Amino acid sequence: MRQLNYLEAWDWKFQTNYFDTTHFFCDMWWAETDRGRHNNGSLELYVAKRDEVICYHHCRYYAKVDGVYLYNIVKKRLDLMYSWPK
Template sequence: MDTGLNKTVPRGYKLTFLAILLFISWQCSTVSGFKWRTDLTYVYLKNDIAENITLHAHCKSADDDLGPKIISYGQNIEWWFIINFFETTLFWCNLWYLADSEGGVVSGSGDIFRVKQLKGCDDSHCYRAARKDGVHAYTFGPQQEDYILFGWMS
């Protein structure tokens, strides 16, 4: 008597099931559930150097070039993105400003956002400020953080 219970499942289905099972187990995290990120991350870059100082910024990632931007004192630029599947998202900025009326240029460049270093981010909002001593990352939360990402070169 054949009950159909002993029939074999085709190999393709077994491999597909195994691949799905491996993917789900790889994506699961014991801390936060699924690792796959679908929410937007926001970066805000503020000119906090001094009045009458205009900040020039050119930020980009491996996939996105935000183009040159001009940021007046007290103003900011912002952009948003989804962190990539491999969690290697990185944005880098080249920044400069004229320090005086004679054209002395102050510049600096470095990582403005790196997914493996989320200091200066409140949830998915990352705050950056260009100041006299360099570019800072900071938070507004109850345990306010403020640290320098990179300094200026004269």
Template sequence: MQNCFFVALLLLTVATSFIEAHGSQHWWDLGFQKARVEVRNELEGGRDLRVHCKSGDDDLGLRVLKPHNFFSWKFRPNFWRTTQFYCTMDWGEGRVHLFDIYIWSRDYARCGNCLWIVKQSGPCFYDMGNRAYDFCYPWNPGSLMKVD
């Protein structure tokens, strides 16, 4: 019985220290701060961007973004560090493009506020250090699906 009490006290101490070190306001946060993702339409030619983003747990629905408009959402990464959101995007050319807009292993350390612009060539990530959208990515391989 004394060992159980000691183990429980030790776990409580470690958990409290972890939460304080990570600036979490609630014990259930486990140190994971909310992340925000913003997707902005910067397509050439003034085209509307149709965006549909999902994770394994959440479907954010279809959004139609006018030129230079954006939509954003907030979420808390999961305990297992596997949070991932992907978006399908199209702009009326008969093809749907796919991109992993948030991957915990790629994005958690570099952004709490993940800003993306979408161009025909692919999404570009905002680099806080350079103050520019200079991390551009290609669409996911094999993601060009024909729309009938």
């Protein structure tokens, strides 16, 4: 388990398996102190058949105010992958 503070990053290297069934999940908890509430979410962060073309083996995710973005190396832009619950 990793705890990241505001503006911190964490990365790891991996290879997809032969059958392209590699999956990574991520559980997140965060506080919206200005709204007085806590949120959590479980994300299917990496799915080989979905994401290998988008980010190959160097996937960069960004948590922003409205959700989690993945940098698309083909289109050279951030794509919204998950929206935070309202």
